[in-house]
Amino acid sequence: MSVFKISSLEQYHQQYRESVENPEKFWARIAAHFHWHKQPKNILEWNFDNFDVKWFRDGELNITENCLDRHLADRGETPALIWEPNDPEEHHRVLTYNDLHEKVNQFAQVLKQNGAKKGDRICIYMGMIPELAIAVLACARIGAIHSVIFGGFSAKSISDRLQDAQAAYVITCDGAYRGAKDIPLKEVIDDALIACPFVKRVIVCTRTRRPISMIKGRDVWWEDEIKKVETLGLKNVHPEVMNAEDELFILYTSGSTGKPKGVVHTIGGYMVYTNYSFVNVFQYKPGDVHFCTADIGWITGHSYILYGPLCAGATSLMFEGIPTWPDAGRFWDIVEKYQVNILYTAPTAIRSLMGFGMDHITGKDLSSLKVLGTVGEPINEEAWHWYDNNIGKNNSPVVDTWWQTETGGIMISNIAGITSAKPTFATLPLPGVQPLLVDENGVEIIENNVSGNLCMRAPWPGMLRTTYGDHERCKKTYFSTYPGLYFTGDGATRDDEGNYRITGRVDDVLNVSGHRIGTAEVENAINMHAGVVESAVVGYPHDVKGQGIYAYVIDENTHGDEELTRRDILQTVTRIIGAIAKPDKIQFVSGLPKTRSGKIMRRILRKIAEGETQNLGDTSTLLDPGVVDEIIKGKLV
Numbered sequence: 001m002s003v004f005k006i007s008s009l010e011q012y013h014q015q016y017r018e019s020v021e022n023p024e025k026f027w028a029r030i031a032a033h034f035h036w037h038k039q040p041k042n043i044l045e046w047n048f049d050n051f052d053v054k055w056f057r058d059g060e061l062n063i064t065e066n067c068l069d070r071h072l073a074d075r076g077e078t079p080a081l082i083w084e085p086n087d088p089e090e091h092h093r094v095l096t097y098n099d100l101h102e103k104v105n106q107f108a109q110v111l112k113q114n115g116a117k118k119g120d121r122i123c124i125y126m127g128m129i130p131e132l133a134i135a136v137l138a139c140a141r142i143g144a145i146h147s148v149i150f151g152g153f154s155a156k157s158i159s160d161r162l163q164d165a166q167a168a169y170v171i172t173c174d175g176a177y178r179g180a181k182d183i184p185l186k187e188v189i190d191d192a193l194i195a196c197p198f199v200k201r202v203i204v205c206t207r208t209r210r211p212i213s214m215i216k217g218r219d220v221w222w223e224d225e226i227k228k229v230e231t232l233g234l235k236n237v238h239p240e241v242m243n244a245e246d247e248l249f250i251l252y253t254s255g256s257t258g259k260p261k262g263v264v265h266t267i268g269g270y271m272v273y274t275n276y277s278f279v280n281v282f283q284y285k286p287g288d289v290h291f292c293t294a295d296i297g298w299i300t301g302h303s304y305i306l307y308g309p310l311c312a313g314a315t316s317l318m319f320e321g322i323p324t325w326p327d328a329g330r331f332w333d334i335v336e337k338y339q340v341n342i343l344y345t346a347p348t349a350i351r352s353l354m355g356f357g358m359d360h361i362t363g364k365d366l367s368s369l370k371v372l373g374t375v376g377e378p379i380n381e382e383a384w385h386w387y388d389n390n391i392g393k394n395n396s397p398v399v400d401t402w403w404q405t406e407t408g409g410i411m412i413s414n415i416a417g418i419t420s421a422k423p424t425f426a427t428l429p430l431p432g433v434q435p436l437l438v439d440e441n442g443v444e445i446i447e448n449n450v451s452g453n454l455c456m457r458a459p460w461p462g463m464l465r466t467t468y469g470d471h472e473r474c475k476k477t478y479f480s481t482y483p484g485l486y487f488t489g490d491g492a493t494r495d496d497e498g499n500y501r502i503t504g505r506v507d508d509v510l511n512v513s514g515h516r517i518g519t520a521e522v523e524n525a526i527n528m529h530a531g532v533v534e535s536a537v538v539g540y541p542h543d544v545k546g547q548g549i550y551a552y553v554i555d556e557n558t559h560g561d562e563e564l565t566r567r568d569i570l571q572t573v574t575r576i577i578g579a580i581a582k583p584d585k586i587q588f589v590s591g592l593p594k595t596r597s598g599k600i601m602r603r604i605l606r607k608i609a610e611g612e613t614q615n616l617g618d619t620s621t622l623l624d625p626g627v628v629d630e631i632i633k634g635k636l637v
């Protein structure tokens with residue numbers, strides 16, 4: 001494992017140097033650690049001007065053989081997944097590598113029996129139960145492309161995604177438990193499918209056993225289908241041999257336009273990159289229990305609950321519930337119960353748990369923890385120290401991992417215990433990652449300690465390959481702002497040691513509790529509400545969520561009950577996108593600050609939402625400066 005594992009600072013620098021000087025040689029050596037049907041010889045072809053990137057293009061493999069089969073001989077009886085249910089009173093489940101292998105094969109048979117095949121898009125809308133992991137891996141086993149949709153999205157969001165991907169199969173549950181809630185997943189799917197007649201099969205897994213409708217000819221029960229393949233004596237599925245550049249999954253994410261885009265990852269590069277980054281950033285050692293608290297509906301769950309850890313033969317803990325139910329000690333109970341070694345969570349969870357004080361921590365045994373990670377948004381200094389002091393007891397390195405749905409895996413992060421941590425800094429790039437900062441004109445910023453826009457000058461194996469069905473959009477979104485560079489959409493600074501500090505999005509994307517939400521998407525949803533003439537949405541600092549959503553709305557029904565209208569608008573947003581996109585504040589206004597050419601001056605609205613009343617910058621280009629005073633007067637606290 002010598003070229004794979006970074007075990008000293010010197011090795012980090014050495015690997016980094018090699019990866020920049022000779023990326024092909026470097027990644028060929030890393031890739032040699034995996035199981036290929038055909039070892040790749042052609043390591044990298046790339047072009048950022050007319051975006052086209054191919055890693056390991058002549059390689060052939062099946063990712064599930066890397067995640068499952070190759071571990072069976074040595075670690076068949078090692079737990080692959082430990083599942084902790086929402087309700088601590090319910091029994092947990094442990095699936096060894098043997099168990100997971102068997103179940104993935106069985107469900108892969110179910111998919112095949114239902115006619116699914118290589119290249120089909122399969123939408124997965126389930127709660128955090130082991131069957132979700134099984135479904136994802138079963139898709140990969142047969143070469144189908146999975147598209148997991150987070151359980152918080154609305155029927156409308158699902159049907160948009162189903163249509164975009166033309167998915168003929170849906171895998172869901174009757175319902176899902178989340179804290180005290182019982183979420184009607186199948187009901188939401190039923191609503192989504194009204195607009196999706198091309199969906200021919202819905203496989204429904206039992207979880208809450210709430211009453212649901214099962215449509216004859218379309219809907220089947222997971223458990224019945226498993227029985228059928230058992231009766232037929234169907235066991236292992238021969239894993240489909242895939243090309244390294246075949247698509248593994250689509251994951252929809254928000255951008256600065258109104259419509260979410262389907263980020264596409266391909267098999268070989270994603271596998272190599274998620275596994276390499278997992279093992280190194282967290283300094284994973286065989287036997288470690290890894291607990292990533294994300295939902296598999298987001299990229300973090302894909303990469304660091306499933307593919308990265310399973311490829312390493314690790315034990316990955318999957319948690320169905322939320323950090324504050326039945327009480328705010330839930331994470332710490334889980335750490336104690338399973339002697340968790342690596343804990344990977346989001347700053348928003350840390351801030352929320354901070355608010356509950358030490359009562360839920362005192363007396364719990366957290367001594368198994370060796371590494372703490374954060375992801376999803378900038379972590380403020382107070383939360384960083386709280387995590388370090390009270391959870392890690394100043395004895396576990398905190399890794400602040402910066403990356404994106406588009407990057408597939410961690411890009412900028414300290415390496416636990418090997419490179420130095422610096423609170424609020426994601427610190428240094430991983431081998432293979434070549435960041436730079438540019439000014440508005442795309443000119444590289446060479447000096448340190450100034451803000452710039454974060455870009456990448458070269459490809460890495462885990463990067464997105466396209467946005468589903470629309471390569472032009474992919475090129476435009478990521479490669480046209482600064483020609484020849486991948487633009488992340490984030491702002492950052494760099495200190496004299498080369499450590500990067502990510503300051504947040506510089507585009508119209510919000511980061512609410514670590515969830516990406518486009519302002520244009522929320523505006524579209526608000527504007528669909530009857531009576532709304534126009535709206536403008538901006539982010540503002542929020543103590544727990546990181547960013548809150550502030551909406552300025554022009555409503556023609558000015559004499560109605562404001563509070564009721566507000567609630568109606570929230571309901572509309574919940575219907576159109578999902579509850580995660582609900583504005584925290586809605587201010588009714590009679591006009592929006594616009595330039596003479598009709599463009600909304602969001603900069604001003606952002607400042608007002610942040611509480612600024614004086615230094616609003618240049619307002620001389622405004623069509624009607626009076627509207628600004630009115631907005632300031634009506635600002636919600």
Ligand code: WTA
Binds near residue numbers: 376379400401403
């Ligand atoms: C933000 C999540 C600061 C950033 C893996 C990025 C972060 C967006 C960090 C991607 C971090 C993620 N420090 N900001 N450690 N990690 N971000 O696609 O703005 O859900 O562009 O991927 O989250 O969010 P996404």
